[in-house]
Amino acid sequence: MHATVVIFPGSNADAEMIHTLRDVLQVRTSTAWHRDAELPAGTDLVAIPGGFSYGDYLRCGAIARTSPIVPAIRRHAERGGLVLGVCNGFQILTEAGLLPGALTRNAHLRFECRDIFVTPRAEGPFTSGLPRVLRLPIAHAEGRYQADPETLRRLVADRAIALQYCDREGVVGGDANPNGSAMDIAGIYGGPRRNVLGLMPHPERMSQPFQGCADGRAIFDAVLRHAHAGRSASAAASAP
Incomplete structure (x- = not known):
């Protein structure tokens, strides 16, 4: 698999993403x-x-969506290419229209920087075979996912809610939701083949044991399995 990390002015987790993927x-x-x-x-x-792309001026991701690289990302997604947006990356994907809804100020208006728990709710390239509960870190002030009622209904009907906030036992709701997101949403799928994932927690910051927990690696392992399976299927189909 060949991964490309897109860097905007103000990106600050690019080195961690590169390290996780490459090293x-x-x-x-x-x-x-x-x-x-x-x-x-x-x-x-x-x-x-x-x-904090472009300093989060106007809205988080609002200026980044006008960058020259975004049309290329859109074309990649429309072809079924894999796209992962983490935290500000999720915000950019919603602003660019690659995912529905919006990420707004946390309900309590405070920056949240701590470990939380999420539970997978949908099968897809990034979530197939995940454990029932993952511990992941968050670091955001604008992570409250919101959408109009019809969009929320469609996410449920399409099984596009990828991850929900939960407690350590996997129970969704209540104080387990750190930001007031609608339906406890931590991440959603989009794209023609569920090939686009946006999530607020940072899996790249918990991909190795020395980071205190390696649960985040499971998300990357899932997409690697998906990519390898796709290549194997293509090779089999082209065999004489």
Whole structure:
């Protein structure tokens, strides 16, 4: 698999994303700058890391969506290419229209920086085979997912709610929700093949045991399995 990490002015989790993909998972990893008009050739996975793109002016991700690289990301997603947006990356994906809804100020108006728990709610490239509960860190002030009632109904009907906040036992609701997100949403799927995932927690910050927990690696392992399965299927189909 070939991954490309897209870097915007103000990104601050790009080094962690690159380290996780390149050094932990041994994935070929390139970078793209916000001014680039195309992704590196052969990109399978686009990863948009966390941070404060353009200083979060106007709204988180609102300026980043106008960057020259975004149309290339959109074309990649429309072709079924994998896209992962973490924290500010999730915000950019919603602002760019690649995912529905919006990430707004946390309900209590405080920045949240702590470990939380999530539970997978949908099958897809990034969530198949995950444990029932994952411990992951968050670091955001605008992580409250909101959408109109019809969009929320559609997410439920399409089984596009990828991850929900929960307690350590996997129970959703109540104080387990750190930001007031509608339906306790921590991450959602989009794209023609559920190939686009946006989530507020940072799996790349818990991908190795020395980080206190390696639960985040499971998300990357899932997408690696998906990519390898796809390549195997393509090879079998093209065999004489």
